Amino acid sequence: MDTYTILNVIGEGSFGRALLVQCRNESGTYVMKEIRLPKADDKMHILRKEAILLARMKHQNIVAFRDSFEDDGHLYIVMEYCAGGDLLQKLKWQKGSLLHEDLILRWFVQICLATKYIHEQKVLHRDIKSKNIFLTSDGTIKLGDFGSACILNSSKAYACSYVGTPYYVSPEIWENKPYNNKSDVWALGCVLYELCTLKHPFQANSWKSLILKICRGSYPPLPAHYPYELHYLIKQIFKINPKDRPSVNTILSRHRISRFLKNFL
Ligand code: ADP
Ligand code: MG
Secondary structure, three states: OOOEEEEEEEEEOOOEEEEEEEEOOOOOEEEEEEEEOOOOHHHHHHHHHHHHHHHHOOOOOEOOEEEEEEEOOEEEEEEEOOOOOEHHHHHHHOOOOOOOHHHHHHHHHHHHHHHHHHHHOOEEOOOOOHHHEEEOOOOOEEEOOOOOOEEOOOHHHHHOOOOOOHHHOOHHHHOOOOOOHHHHHHHHHHHHHHHHHOOOOOOOOOHHHHHHHHHHOOOOOOOOOOOHHHHHHHHHHOOOOHHHOOOHHHHHHOHHHHHHHOOOO
């Protein structure tokens, strides 16, 4: 703890706080997530999993892990600071003015590359949403918040059926079926739709009608000026049956998407 000086509180959640810190002998700034550890030992491993999984993820579009340690009943995770903030905030700042198709695809490709990497490591993120996607000062996308992530095929992964933020939860999860890689793809579709419209695809005044809309896959169409490719992708991703949804690899192999890929490989 003595290694870091706290500069600012940048986020507060149910877990604890996100702090902007400086390392004593360096000039760079980092984010330090401070997570209160419960007294009961049985829940500890769930919280520690976030640090363990983030430490394993080494990719240009994933928030870089630096350090983690425990001190006085707290778990601390030190990571790269994304000065550009999160995508949800960015979209709010647009104040209704739609993004250019090129920027949408440039961001979406990077989010897909991060997800492809995670899935190749046999990890599911389970909380992909615009609030958990960050931008660095040079405009690079970084996927963060591995607090809900899990390792694929472990029986525990399936034990907990509800994960994530209601707007982004896929039909199979509402039907108590197991979370799988295509459930992350569904959430990717929600983010892509948000980038195109600045709105959630599935919105309602009550839980009941939200779940109904999601399970029927009924969402307002994209603005007509977007290219066919975006309309097509959204339609494919929002297939009710996870088996009919494309994998991240399939999404990245689409012609219009792959044109943007060469900038990031
Ligand atoms: P949770 O969603 O579990 O509360 P997050 O890891 O998403 O925790 O962090 C909470 C908030 O802290 C984020 O919404 C964001 O505002 C801020 N934050 C977290 N990590 C970073 C980061 N690496 N760079 C910039 N801001 C961050
Ligand atoms: Mg978060």
